Amino acid sequence: MEAERCADTLKNVIDNAIDTVKNKILELIEILARKMSPSMRRFLTEGAELLHQDSNSMDRLMMYMEDSLSTLNAELNELNFERVLDTIWFELSAILYDLVQSNLDVSLKFDER
């Protein structure tokens, strides 16, 4: 019984360490996505402002996304790639929400005039 208890304790120590490291990986993935976000925001903002004008910002966004995702896809394992993808989507949706929100504010102000 004593031995089993010892083994359980050790197993807990190991599981704890594994969990801690797993969380660190998630943290790093978040940092990665957050680091991508300024560039994505810039391309989208430009695209929104210069829509219908002779702008290639959408192409540039797509290129940026494609480059990034293909590197991630090539190097990361499936699970981590999924995690990154999720986090990027999350960042992207936040950016889009901000963008739409701020543009709505602009339109409202414009209409009010």
Next chain:
Amino acid sequence: MCICTQTIPASGLTMWFSLDKKGKNSKPQGLIKVHLTFSSEKNYRVAAQEHRQLLQILLDHELEKSKWQPFSWAGQFSAAGQAVLTQHAAQSGLLGTGTAFARWSVFTALHATTMPLSFTMFESLLDKLIRPLQTDSEICETDLTSFWTGVRKLLPSCFTIIRKMRKKSSTAASAANPVDKCQLKQLSDVLGLLSKVALLEPPPGTDLFPRNVYGWLERESDEPSWDLHGTLLQAIVSGARDWFETMSRQQNESLHTDEQKLQQTIDLVKLIRLDVNRAVDYYDPLFQSKMRVPFAHTVFMFYEARLAEHVQPVIASVCKNLKRISAVPDARFAEAEHVELNMGTTLFEVYLVVKRFAEMGPRLSPVATEYRITDYPLWFAAGVTHWLDISVYKALIRVERAIELDVLQPVDESVKYSSSAVDTLSIFYQIKIFWQQLAWPDVEGAYAFIAKIVDDICRCCVFYTDRMAVRLEGLGNVSTVYATNGFEVTREWCLAINNIDYIRQSLAPFVKVRVREQRVRMEMRYPVGIVSLTGTMRGRHHIEAGRIPQRDGGGAMRGHTEERDR
């Protein structure tokens, strides 16, 4: 049958003749062995006395004429001398046995006083006497007494050879040839001689080992003793004792630091182990075959008790002085901690040499014996925690270096992780090797050490993750004319994440705790494929940074920080 007297030499003649009847058709009827010798009747005691005097004079002359080395004269007389002796023996009616007794008496007396003679000669002389001594009841009292007097004169030199053989071998021997061949031959002769003497029983009351001659011999009583076997065992122990004292006397008493004391202890144990090895390889076969005495085991039994007595207090005092090592590593660790690290390493070396020595015991004797030195792990118990601290301390420093040196490129086309991941696993592996080398007995308290190792490895793992995150700071940042906070997803980023994931996945199988029969044992497995990869990595690092790959098994404790500092 006709025999011509002229054909018979002075020393006599022994021949076979065939017997047949007289007549033409005779057939051989048989064979007869005839010993023919000339002699004149003489009183045996007078003849023997004369012969001894002759031998004495001729031997003195022989030794004077040619300068013989000690232990080398083996019965060679000049032709003229030999002729005189033969003639006298013939004229006095002395038979072979009679002359052999005379020789034994004269030669042993000279051996004990003037000049040691060859043991080979004594052995062959004894060969001639042993049969008559065992079977012939008509041997005269004088011969018997003088024979045993001769034995008493001869034996001290035999035991001196056995007790002092180390001194001789250490001067004449070299590294390639650790034992002098002539000396081995002499030892073999001495043992042969002893084994033959041991077959004979002296007359009652004979004391073969008088106290005034055998000062080193411990005797239970003053009763006359002729226990050859027991004396031989004591001679072996006495030789070992002298050797041990010579070796330990060479040690410098004035050393003050613990480090120096430990170093001396290592040297002493190594020297003694060398002596046991020499005993096993060279002396034991001789002693076993000639006297049925377990030489190596006898020597080991003596040494192990003395070493236990000698080493244990040193270890106890060093362990008492050990200071705890700070848990947080700093690459620029203080000089004082350096001393602690070295001390622990040296202590570990002592552990290993003592362990190696203790392991010889069971190999030397199939009989289960209680050795004092078997308790050695208990002496070091306080040191183990310290070693584990050193082990993890060095591991953390090495992990940090591994990350610094990592260029975040795959180690191989087939994998998606880089050098620091492989290096870090090999660092974990070193901790495991350390534990294996320690081969700690399965006693109470072992669990605490295992728990510490598991915890330490987990700590290293988390530490790796943290340092890798720090390493990534700034990587992939791009600033352009449009923006300063641009970022590019790079391969380095991906590999860093993979590295961490790789370490994480390897952790559980690497540190596997198995419970069986109420005992906790730790089994750490190395992921398949890592061993070879590590080899490649080391080789690559070696080329890149001019570092020497560490192959030494004791690497967990020594050398790595130095190696990486370069």
